[in-house]
Amino acid sequence: MLQEPFANGNSFIHNLDPRIRILFAFFFAIIVATTWHLSALLWAFFFVVVVFVLTKLNMRDILKRILVVNTFIVLLVIILPFSYPGQVIYALGPLTLTKQGFFYALYIFLKSNLILTCVILLLSTTSIFSLAHALHHLHVPSKLVQLIFFTFRYIHVIYRQYQKLMRAVKLRCFTPKTNIYTYKTYAYLVASLLIKSYDRSERVYKAMVCRGFQGTFPVFRHFKMTTKDRLLSMAATIYLLFLAILAWK
Amino acid sequence: MHISDGILSVPVLVTGAILTAGGTALGLKRLRHETVPQTAILSSAFFVASLIHVPLGPSSVHLILNGLAGIILGWITFPALLIALFLQTILFQFGGLTTLGVNTFNMAFPGVIAYFICHPLLKIGKPHSITLAGILAAVIGISLAGLFVALELVFTGQGFIPVAKLVLVAHVPVIIIEAIITAVILNFLHKAKPEILGVDK
């Protein structure tokens, strides 16, 4: 569940400076999310395909991921053509399908999935730790970056703790059902997770103080931009400008 | 419920981003450097809690607990949930990049309101007032979150009204489950570890 299945590749994209990838994904998402021009979406699609080939990822893994997140979008896409006001092109009893609604739904479907895929290809191919590190270099407030580091680090410890508790509860023959008793059991589980985490946070803090922590985090390693990274970020900027012109003309 | 990229209109996205930026700035100001590890580890616990699915009839719903997070973290709920949503976007693609602001606001602002309403009740310290605080935290947290999602859809376009109604209805059972669970958790914490709730016994 908490693995980073796409992060461990070794491809052109995987080796790209995470700062470039964050900035690119961010601007790409903004442009695509706000456009109403099919030509911009086609160019965005073309780009996503190119990046996909470069990541050398397995098509089926990515499609599986996209399918899972599409439930709400699909619900929207089914309802919207009938609820959107406009020129009626098909009527089925009280339900009326409008042309505007149909295209609106189509755009939403395309835009959502293009951005989604871009996030998988560019951001999920980096470890969270390098992303946080890159955000630090992009001048995101240091406390926020530290929160990302710590939160992600301890999600693993606490998730393991949750699994242990759950296993122990099941070994004592607990079967989750829709009743108060079940909800109370889950409440106890969460409360003890919170207490354990609180106690742990005190020990973690003490352990850091023992190693000279005074409130600031020293950074041990820094990113280096290579010539390849520089060239690529120039190409990416040109592409984004082109896309923005198409998108907002 | 987190809204994906590509659905909402620009004014809605921008408003959400500005409000979340403000809330996050306030939260970070209240977050001292020394308490970063503590806040982060509690947010990890909330992140894990949000992965827990509890049964509801033949299906299941996952816990949200934004009201409880609000009670414990106050304004720091904003940065904590911003990070949780960022991690969810990268790890599972729940939510989206451009909707990070909107989604954070939907979850965190009700949490902050719950903080201001429920804290006085916790200070009273009687079992009834704590139970009431738990119920209120869940009702405020979930119903406002649902309401915000519905409003954002309606502001984006009139065509979203049926979906918005559906979203509101879907939140009702969640409110009931979360009310029970939050009330029990608060009583447990108040007994075993009142420091977490910021009340001295």
Next chain:
Amino acid sequence: MEVIKLEDISFAYPRGKIVLHGLNFSLKKGERVGIMGPNGTGKTTFLQIIVGLLKPQAGRVVIMGKERQTETDFYEVRSKIGFMFQDPDDQLFCPTVAEEIAFGPLNLGIPRQEVAKIVSRTLGLVGLAGFEDRVTYKLSGGEKRLVALASLLAMQPEVLLLDEPTGDLDPQNIKRLVSILSRLSLSYLIVSHDKQFLQQVTQKQFWFEDGRFLPLDTFHP
């Protein structure tokens, strides 16, 4: 010379029972001491008082010949006395092993190039050469333990305090820890429930109960 000297220490947790009452203890330079005792008698509390994580209500904490009271006093103490926690997950919080080990030295203001050397030297010392880029939370229990030890050794301490270091180790890894410890030229204080381990790595062992230290060989629990 005594590196650690506690005089008449009393300590009670807020809203809790009294844990230590009039405790005296001293550790001389080069001494290696083991402590055993029942659960919940304040062994960890005792260790935390030495490094100033807990402040006693009464008594004197004298470290390296100086009485220590303020946070600033203890900041210096902590750079000289390495404290290993019971659970390595409490101690290891950085993404990679290299950053974990660099954390202490960087806090002490050691320049980056120097730190890089310290990292690889310390990893070699605990037999984890080449582990720099490994992700800490994906290590095995035994490896985590050794990285935690390395993160302390990187600060070049004069004394180590180890709180139940063998709790999560298999016999193979205990052997490894024994050989690492015996190669170090440090004083140390180990709290453990493993009598055999203590006898292998320490010269003196005590039984700690009711806030008092009794020689282990005269005491048979």
